[in-house]
Amino acid sequence: MNFNLSEEHLAVQEAARDFARNELLPGIIERDNEARFPAEQVKRMAELGFLGMMVPPEYGGGGMDTVSYVLAMEELSKIDASASVIMSVNNSLVCYGLEAFGTEAQKQKYLTRLAAGETIGAFCLSEPEAGSDATSQATTAEDKGDYYLVNGTKNWITNGNSSGICLVIAQTDREKKHRGINCLIIEKGTPGFVVGKKEDKMGIRASDTHSLLFTDVKVPKENRIGEDGFGFKFAMSTLNGGRIGIAAQALGIAAGAYELSLKYSQERKAFGKQIFDHQAIQFKLAEMATKIEAARLLVYKAARLKDEHKDYVRAAAMAKLFASDVAMWATTEAVQIHGGYGYVKEFHVERLMRDAKITQIYEGTSEIQKLVIARELIR
Ligand code: CAA
Numbered sequence: 001m002n003f004n005l006s007e008e009h010l011a012v013q014e015a016a017r018d019f020a021r022n023e024l025l026p027g028i029i030e031r032d033n034e035a036r037f038p039a040e041q042v043k044r045m046a047e048l049g050f051l052g053m054m055v056p057p058e059y060g061g062g063g064m065d066t067v068s069y070v071l072a073m074e075e076l077s078k079i080d081a082s083a084s085v086i087m088s089v090n091n092s093l094v095c096y097g098l099e100a101f102g103t104e105a106q107k108q109k110y111l112t113r114l115a116a117g118e119t120i121g122a123f124c125l126s127e128p129e130a131g132s133d134a135t136s137q138a139t140t141a142e143d144k145g146d147y148y149l150v151n152g153t154k155n156w157i158t159n160g161n162s163s164g165i166c167l168v169i170a171q172t173d174r175e176k177k178h179r180g181i182n183c184l185i186i187e188k189g190t191p192g193f194v195v196g197k198k199e200d201k202m203g204i205r206a207s208d209t210h211s212l213l214f215t216d217v218k219v220p221k222e223n224r225i226g227e228d229g230f231g232f233k234f235a236m237s238t239l240n241g242g243r244i245g246i247a248a249q250a251l252g253i254a255a256g257a258y259e260l261s262l263k264y265s266q267e268r269k270a271f272g273k274q275i276f277d278h279q280a281i282q283f284k285l286a287e288m289a290t291k292i293e294a295a296r297l298l299v300y301k302a303a304r305l306k307d308e309h310k311d312y313v314r315a316a317a318m319a320k321l322f323a324s325d326v327a328m329w330a331t332t333e334a335v336q337i338h339g340g341y342g343y344v345k346e347f348h349v350e351r352l353m354r355d356a357k358i359t360q361i362y363e364g365t366s367e368i369q370k371l372v373i374a375r376e377l378i379r
Contacts (some may be wrong), residue, residue: 003300005071012068016075019048024080029345031082031206035198037162038083038206045083046117050076051090055099059107061115066241066303070248074299077252078259081355082206084252085362088245089158090114094121097167097183097238101226110165110185119164123242124154124212125235131156132368134169135178135232139214141170148172148184148224150217153196158362160210161195164188168214169231181231185223192217203354240313242363244302247319250327250359251295257327257334257352258288264338264347275337284337288330295323314376321369324359331356 005013023044031038045051053069055061062068069091076084098111114121130136139152150170157166166186173180186193196211225234262285265276275281298319305312331353335342342349360366 001301001304003297005067008064009068009071012064013071013075015048016050016072019044019050020076020079024076024083028080028206028348029351032351033205033345035200035205037208038080038086039162041080041083042086042120042162043117045087050087051117051120052095052115053091055095055111055115059099059111059115061095066244066306067300070244070251070299070303073245073248074252074255074296077249078256080206081249081253081352082204084249085158085204085207085358086120086162088242088249089123090120092242092245093123093238094165094167096241097123097225097234098185100237101230101234103222105222106185106225114165120159120162122157122159122163122166122212123238124157124166124168126154126156128153128155128211132365134235135181137169137171137181139168139170141168141172141182141184141219143172144218146221148182148219148221150184150186150192150214150219152214154212154214156199156362157210157212158207160212161198161208166212167225168212169235172228176229178232179229181235182228183225183231183234184219185225186214186217186219190217190219201358203351203356203358205354239363240316241306243316243320243369244299244306244312246359246363247295247299247302247316247323250320250323250356251292251299253352253356253359254288254292254295254323254327254330257331257349257356258285258292260347260349260352261285261288261334261337264341281337284333288333291326292330295319295326298322314373317364317369317372317376320359320364321366321373324356324366327356327359328353
């Protein structure tokens, strides 16, 4: 297996690193404190092409591979996981979903706008009573001939308020169970579609997470993605790729915490020497570096498999499971290395620790990843 990154990959990595340091870092503590959406920064992400990285150029995207995407995700996540989840949902759930399964008309109408960053997208699967148990959709999309009538509530929707285009999963025929579920493209401003409560979150506080309410929302049939009943398969297939993005986010959070800790360990003195010279700290850093490298290899492997059009379901789930656990563990160690300073905001590691937690929960909890992996083992 070739682990070398191409010149193009290295250029993307450097561009993402520069953007994160120069444009995401300033004001990050305030945005986190105030749970303020990074509107200006997202605009810049659009200008720099981070919002439609893998979208083919004919639809206005960057036409890049998944490896480039995970490299960019890692760099942004080292600093700002709120910004990177906005990017992740737009790229690997919404843009990818439309590109892989949308009609030409849907791509022209919606994908072009999303790739250009004219608006951002939201992926609406979770409900108050359906998180991990995603087949239990209570939101309905009643077939009314040439349109669907949508009713229900979606919960914990990333980009909930800021998005203009939403991919909404809903049940059309309950008797057919998950094979009676559809995915509909619903634009903000459609009558009956209202943005609900904003969540006050532990981490990724600057990303806007909302409930979305649908009351008798009329959606034309042409806005359905795929054949009738394809919605659940659509959600699962799209999430397989999404999980690579979140794995890269977790990797970036862990690597960001490690880099800060390595630097701090060479600045802070205790007992007459740099704390790096104490074996207790060296062992922590050595273990962090090793686990982060292992997570990185899993993430790159999953991305490469996707780029080579090979089966990546198991690899993506393994990457997310492992990288998110590494993120939670490494950020906790980072706080410990920083001691009292680690527990206050200006040293950044406490935010990374809070941000890390969600990577074990969204786009499939760690328990769901284990389920996916186990099923793949005997497939
Ligand atoms: N890839 C492709 N297809 C899949 C799949 C996968 N990973 N997992 C299941 N499927 C297909 C199955 O093949 C089956 O299709 P057929 O009937 O045609 O054969 C169908 O989906 C139903 O599968 P199961 O019978 O296995 O259904 P289940 O209820 O036993 O389990 C599950 C399904 C794996 C638990 C699934 O519900 C799941 O992944 N849950 C987690 C949901 C999730 O990840 N939510 C994240 C929310 S989105 C989010 O977080 C975005 C954000 O804002 C950041």
